[in-house]
Amino acid sequence: MSRSGFQPSSAEWPVITGLGAVSSFGCGREALAAGLAAGEPRLTEVVRRANFHRSRGSRLACLADTSSVSDWVSSREARRASEPSRLTLAAARMALADASCETNGSAVGNAGAAGRRLVDPRLAVVMATTFGPPGITEELLEAIFSRGPAAASPFAFPESVANAPAAQVAIAIGAGGPNLTITQRNAGPLLALARAQRLLRSGQADRVLVGAFDEANPLLHAVLDRFRALATARPDLHERARPFARCRNGFVLGEGATVALLERPEAALARGARVLARLGPSVAAFDPSACAHTWGHDSDALAATLVSGLAHAGLALAGPSRADLDGQAIEGVVSGASGARQGDRREADVLAAVKERMGGAGWSMLAVPKAVVGEHGGGFLAATILAAAGCAMPSADIGPDDELGLRALIHEAPVSQSQAARRPCPSKAGRILATALAPGGAAAWQVLAGPS
Amino acid sequence: MTAVWVTGLGAVSACGWGVDRLGEQLARGTSAIDPCDRFDVSRHRTSLAGQVPARDHAIESGASTRDQPSWSDRFAVAAAREAFAQAGLSDAAKHPGKPFETGGPRIGLYFASSTGGMFEAERFFAARQGQLEPATRPRLRSLASQETSGPAEAVARACGIRGPVETVSSACASGGLAIGMALDALRADEVDIAIxxxxxxxxxxTYAGFNALRAVDPARCRPFRADRAGMSLGEGAAALVLEQPEQARARGAVRLASLRGAGSSCDASHMTAPQPGGEGPARALDAALADAGVMPAEIAFVNAHGTGTPRNDAAEAKALTRALGDRAATVPITATKAVVGHLLGCAGALEAVATVLALDAGVVPPTSGDGAVDEALDVSLVQGSGCPFDGSCAISLSLAFGGANVALVFERAGAGR
Structure with a gap:
């Protein structure tokens, strides 16, 4: 296959045949799907050892439940890996097992299987992360600044680089194809999906392990708290993320890892693989009015770039009423809104600008998985795939005090909700648009569809 | 496969601010690796680095100060603006911060960084440890530029880019991978112009980390020499403007070179040590040559990763033999890191710039340093003075922590393909 691009028909969209996840709900996609459907985050008190939190700042995070990770990563492997590498490797093995996939004849999913694996040069790895591995980086800096540079551990240093988890996956699985780590903040997971798709389309790989990881270490939590980015408790509200709600006051930091196996549809069909979701067109854009620590304000221009980019990629956006699009309509949106005051407003502005450009009756679903998984790229990535697969998602909190104008965007607007009860969006397994708008200016959209 | 044009170059390195200074020093073959004074290096195995000299405010203007840009951000913005200016994209070059008009050329940014604003984050960390005087303590906001996406975002803001912005952080292969990503985007018609x-x-x-790994040479690095003892770290930024040929022709841009192909792979064997037989980088080379439609005999020279560590240089030489066959022993090899040090995530990008400069000059620059070439490596290292070459294509190769490898194939502008 040539490396030149083409715009495939939907029958040629690459397929996701396996999904592994480590999240606050534990190991496995089923656990995460159940948590998303229930709509309640699993919050854990953060250790405030960093001694840097605000006194009335954030106390909670969606910390990963790693109790079953040892089923997937041997103690020998675990000793040589940072927490992000361990979780990512576990998720990768889950994805391969979920896909009933073998690599070079070696059964996957068994922690520390004996023997050296052969390298598969056609298996690529693409990961995304926002902050890389902050825990081991802090350990190294602590050693350097308190005990001198000689105290830097030669074993810890290689694990402090952002691509360490992708490399550990490649080593353990024998993935000899392209190996990339994308670090474009909250836009990274969708950019990674798009990058994985390009590797298949251009013939650089036959299969791609694509995913995202993040680690919520105490110092990172404290710094974000100092930035006043995190949700906090108020006298009338407990601490949690409330994407799009008027009373939102920040996001909840999450952590974990997600890895999906992406392959060409004909290859999946040939081996009788079950398809979870299909990957359609993607587009990315940037808002140069943003500054380093927050979102920009040029929503109209951003929407214009995203819509024209997606149209150029072969898909027009519209609500279900635009029947003339021959089934290409988007059923719903899985938004990366996190509860950030400014970020959610910009996300709503962009979605409104899109709807104004495209007309139609709006979307039937506006899901906000970060309400449940926290600000964790892997959780969001898994949620977009699960939404396309037909799993129920937490819906946007559109009350009578809808300050962001979201009601006009939704075709089947959910009944007004209390701030405590979050109704799940119905399972539709239609085409969905996943959106991510990052502080600093980057934006990415990805269209996904159900298995059929 | 479709080649794309290189129409603009920018560089900030230990040689100075600007491509010309890099090109001049590479041609002379004198090392810019000198004692480092950015921070206290007295307790390290080496005190040397390829440190960027005092900034030139005239060149640097345009980097937003409201964001408290990191050193990396400043280097990146200067290099990008220089590349845009050479490419004749005046919106970015003459009106910093002004966005390109919607409906104009679709411009994407594909950038690499390994540590982003880590230096600034360290100042913050040191302040928390009580190791900095109050007057020198950084503000909290400086941490917003700490992420590895910081340089790309700083460039996109400074140059008014509205298209895709994507950062890759795959250690020392990042720069080459970013260029490969730009090539993919242009070929897939996702953008008209990519930086x-x-x-x-x-x-x-990184200074302490590579010291701890005993991967640094106490003296200046000596790639491919028999007595090589490790790398020298460096810093800086590099940028290339790449365009679809039709787009470039239509606006009258000058072609500096063509990027014909890219290929990448992963060793999948060890976090820090390369495969001794060079299998991984050989696969990247094979893929790049196939993508470019170029035979080994057409390769005029190789700009090697050439860190100067005993194992890297040996594995790289093996990889070249695997991929280039008989041509490997005679093809001229140069190693930019001997002059500017190892720029980590930026290394592949700066070495791509150096490769284009050499293709344009018609001379392979010498690999700085003394000492006999390691005969066991069977490489034809360019030493002493530049070496004129026959042929039209050159390879720039990068290897990384974690086993990522990337090879790029460039072609001289006048080659007439």
Whole structure:
């Protein structure tokens, strides 16, 4: 296959045949799907050892439940890996097992299987992360600044680089194809999906392990708290993320890892693989009015770039009423809104600008998985795939005090909700648009569809 | 396969601010690796680095100060603006911060960084440890530029880019991978113009980390020499403007070179040590040559990763033999890191710039340093003075922590393909 691009028909969209996840709900996609459907985050008190939190700042995070990770990563492997590498490797093995996939004849999913694996040069790895591995980086800096540079551990240093988890996956699985780590903040997971798709389309790989990881270490939590980015408790509200709600006051930091196996549809069909979701067109854009620590304000221009980019990629956006699009309509949106005051407003502005450009009756679903998984790229990535697969998602909190104008965007607007009860969006397994708008200016959209 | 044009170059390195200074020093073959004074290096195995000299405010203007840009951000913006200016994209070059008009050329940014604003994050960390005087303590906001996406975002803001912005952080292969990503985007018609590159600044984490690995040479690095003892760290930024040929022709842009192909792979064997037989980088080379439609005999020279560590250089030489066959023993090899040090995430991008400069000059620059070439490696290292070459294509190769490898194939502008 040539490396030149083409715009495939939907029958040629690459397929996701396996999904592994480590999240606050534990190991496995089923656990995460159940948590998303229930709509309640699993919050854990953060250790405030960093001694840097605000006194009335954030106390909670969606910390990963790693109790079953040892089923997937041997103690020998675990000793040589940072927490992000361990979780990512576990998720990768889950994805391969979920896909009933073998690599070079070696059964996957068994922690520390004996023997050296052969390298598969056609298996690529693409990961995304926002902050890389902050825990081991802090350990190294602590050693350097308190005990001198000689105290830097030669074993810890290689694990402090952002691509360490992708490399550990490649080593353990024998993935000899392209190996990339994308670090474009909250836009990274969708950019990674798009990058994985390009590797298949251009013939650089036959299969791609694509995913995202993040680690919520105490110092990172404290710094974000100092930035006043995190949700906090108020006298009338407990601490949690409330994407799009008027009373939102920040996001909840999450952590974990997600890895999906992406392959060409004909290859999946040939081996009788079950398809979870299909990957359609993607587009990315940037808002140069943003500054380093927050979102920009040029929503109209951003929407214009995203819509024209997606149209150029072969898909027009519209609500279900635009029947003339021959089934290409988007059923719903899985938004990366996190509860950030400014970020959610910009996300709503962009979605409104899109709807104004495209007309139609709006979307039937506006899901906000970060309400449940926290600000964790892997959780969001898994949620977009699960939404396309037909799993129920937490819906946007559109009350009578809808300050962001979201009601006009939704075709089947959910009944007004209390701030405590979050109704799940119905399972539709239609085409969905996943959106991510990052502080600093980057934006990415990805269209996904159900298995059929 | 479709080649794309290189129409603009920018560089910030230990040689100075600007491509010309890099080109002049590479041609002379004198090392810019000198004692480092960015932070206290007295307790390290080496005190040397390829540190960027005092900034030139005239060149640097345009980097937003409201964001408290990191060193990496500043290097990146300077390199990108230089590349845009050479490419004749005046919106970015003459009106910093002004966005390109919607409906104009679709411009994407594909950038690399390994540590982003880590140096600034370290100042913050040191302040928390009580190791900085109050007057020198950084503000909290400086941490917003700490992420590895910082340089790309700083460039996109400074140059008014509205298209895709994507940062790759795959250690020392990042710069080459970013250029490969830009090539993919252009071929897939996702953008009309791509700016690709990278930026990294010296920081204590990497300085101490590579010292701990005993991967640094106490003296200046000596790639492919028999007595080589490790790398020298460096810093800087590099940027290349890449365009679809039709787009470039239509606006009258000058072709500096063509990027014909890219290929990448992963060793999948060890976090820090390369495969001794060079299998991984050989696969990247094979893929790049196939993508470019170029035979080994057409390769005029190789700009090697050439860190100067005993194992890297040996594995790289093996990889070249695997991929280039008989041509490997005679093809001229140069190693930019001997002059500017190892720029980590930016290394592949800066070496791509150096490769284009050499193709344009018609001379392979010498590999700085003394000492006999390691005969066991069977490489034809260019030493002493530049070497004129026959042929039209050159390879720039990068290897990384974690086993990522990337090879790029460039072609001289006048080659007439």
């Amino acid at each position: 690709a590159g990278g930026a990294d600044a010296l920081c204590e984490l």
